[in-house]
Amino acid sequence: MAEKKEHKRLTIAELRKCKGFENYSDEQAEATIKSLEKLSILFYGLYMKQKQKVQKQSLIKAANKKGGTNERKAESGKRDAA
Template identity: 90%
Template sequence: MAEKKEHKRLTIAELRNCKGFENYSDEQAEATIKSLEKLSILFYGLYMKQKQQKLSLIKKENKKGGTDERETKSGKRDAA
């Protein structure tokens, strides 16, 4: 079983160290951090969905072809 990583939230000080955010008030910084957090969760969900779809497609192709190999982008065969 994979270990669960502990996620660290971006701090106001860390945000202010980024170009363009140096002069943000605490309220602006907190709102920005919340928005970035929501956006990162959205992107992660989309990434995981795409990853699962690719895995399902590979499994279907392997069942159809009866092999544990798949073709890479270069056209060479890789063991799956």
């Protein structure tokens, strides 16, 4: 089972070490950190959705290779009955 990672919030001091943010006031830095946090949550949500979609597609492909879909079996049964 995967370990739960502890999330660390960016500090004002860490932000100010980045090029272009050196002279930000505390208020500007805090607003920027909040925006970055919201953006990272949004991107993570999109990443997880895409990951689930890919996993679902992989399961469908594996099921199709293994024995086909139920629709194929139903069509086959109809032809056999005719």
